[in-house]
Amino acid sequence: MARLLLIIGGGIAAYKASELIRLARKAGHEVTPVLTAGGAHFVTPMTLAALAESPVYTSLWDLKDETEMGHIQLSRAADLVLVCPATADLIARMAAGIADDLATTLLLATDKPVVIAPAMNHRMWLHEATMDNVARLKSRGIKVIEPVEGDMACGEYGPGRLPEPVDIMAYLAKEFSLPFDAGALFPAPTVPPTAPAADGSLKGKHILVTAGPTHEPIDPVRVIANRSSGKQGFAIAAAAAAAGARVTLVAGPVSLPTPGGVARIDVETAEQMAAAVDAALPCDAAILVAAVADWKVQASPTKLKKADGPPQLRFEPNPDILATLARHPLRPGLLVGFAAETQDLAANASAKRQAKGADWIVANDVSGDVMGGSHNQVRLVTAEGSEDWEEATKEAVAQHLVSRIAEELHRPGSQDRPAAE
Template identity: 55%
Template sequence: MLDGKRILLIVGGGIAAYKSLDLVRRLRERGASVRGVLTAAGKQFVTPLSLSALTGEKIHDELFSLTDEAEMGHIELSRSADLIVVAPATADLMAKLANGLCGDLASTLLLATDTDVLMAPAMNVRMWEHAATRANLATLKARGVRFVGPNEGPMACGEFGFGRMAEPLEIVAAAEAYFAPAEGPLKGRRALVTSGPTHEPIDPVRYIANRSSGKQGHAIAAALARLGAATTLVTGPTREPDPAGVAVVRIETARQMLEACLAALPADVAVCAAAVADWRVASAAGQKLKKEGGGLPTLALTENPDILATLSARENDRPALVVGFAAETEKVIEHATSKRARKGCDWIVANDVSPATGTFGGDANTVHLITGGEVEDWPTASKAEVGDRLAARIAAHFAA
């Protein structure tokens, strides 16, 4: 998918810049040519020589270089690529592009280009969460800038949280998704995917939820998008980055999830992978419930709307294929088969989520696809691979 593609890589300043060297190698392995641009801060972490050695190209780092301007002006450089990748994309580079500032070569290229831009943010967690960065992120997304990451984890500064640059292979995958063939097997199809848990408030600080990371639902949405489907992902609270090429709707509660799903209709296929809380407090407290020695509070529960059953029972805009998930801790096939009949969905994906499996929060999954009277036992695989296999199975269903 990247064979013959021309990538302009802008390397910002930050310890994550060292990953840009591996990114160049991964891009070139897949047939892409890479030109590099180093910011002044970026040169504090990687050298022009190392980047040049890996790209096989001259590295550009000066806006007012007479030699560079004579050989290739910065305007031409900004428009000669098929995709501009900024990795790491620092808070400074994001702010400059969001606000139209261009005092160096990198920011000038970004402002002058008519080529699409893919940014891989990397910064301290507090910088990422700052209101100014969030506003710049929203502005850039609204203008069509694509993002991959950041990821969550320990940082070089000693803090923990979101701000780690996406891994090189994640950035490569996002670039491949950008160049995915327009005529994929699901081209012209609309897909709806739910993911993550829902949080049902007890009071302003407590809630009822399920143990879901959102990894599987996000992987399915990404896989459907790669096959050409116009995909909407309705997700509860999760730490997963937004999948490339997917419209993401964030919600908190089951009622909000149902509302968002109905708003996303019509769709050709709906995959309900979210772990929706079955119950909510009938009347959530407006203030924090206090422990005052008067005994335990009584929580009156009521059922949440059944999103899978609701979508399956739609009359005028029911998706042609409705796929549910059954997370079970025992009698996995038996309970999933019963759930499929009870909910009225077409397929159901059953998986064992008992604590010993490590499925919740883990990266692997063992699933069984139940379609009518047939049960397909799939081997244990990464959640990304399960997403790809399910998306391919859905494409085959529509092709037939």
């Protein structure tokens, strides 16, 4: 097994570092995260520490570590150094030999193989300066995992997207003979008998789905979470893929198999989910099924002890993904939110649709066993009114919703909907 030193640069793709750590740990490797100041804007040390089961290093000026020349020890203790994501700025500083923070100092001090995984806007990637810097790094023996083409967080398209974490791990496994069996970690999913036929009604459409809960850390071992199983969101993603759509599924921490034909992005926190949703744009329709925690807390860096008494938690609001997406310059043509209610279903769902700026709200009563159950009964609320659907399996609800979405996207003028009503 390998000891991996992971340097996380300051780009929106930094959220994928969490999944990369999870995959590496599942394969039996040790991961020591080094978080740059920019990277800390996208992922938290708490999340990385919990996933890596290792301290997260952020500063060159840690007195305890640097009295023993900690940056030298870190750089030499690893078997491999991976910079992911490597931003244009970080690549430029590496090429110039600058050592003005912990990450760049480690990179100069290491005597181990270094791999970078660039991620940036496609024009930045293709700029002559970046190409020159990358060529200089390659000439020094640094290996480069080339970025892939795709939609950018800025709304443009081109080469510059960070490859998926599973592909990065597969590259490292092949290049350095590291143990990593993607097939064992991601067995081929079986399609349930109730899966819809591939009717092609969403062919050429990009559908974004969020599913599952989010986990907001309290300390390294405790979280605040919602009781969502993710089953309804995964069923919707499966139905959309079967209808011919290109589907991006942003999933919270659930243990469900990935539906066939679906591109899955795993996240933990609401902030990570918000970043992943933004990075997946543009899309034709977004169905936000995830039960996102409304609040986060200022997490303790160490485990809270029972003997110290009940902790005083300070709550802060999480990003409102649905409302943010409704105001986004790349707002989907159809924006569908979900409302889990225990009372006043119709009134609360209608109020939520208007307050958030969503086109549709799918409301369900969760006072029973819906959270984790196999059946669901929903009410669809639109600008034209509302309709109650009969109780059915979550797969059947997904198929019916996807059929309605396909009808709406093919309706003349459906893409001209204003950003908010």
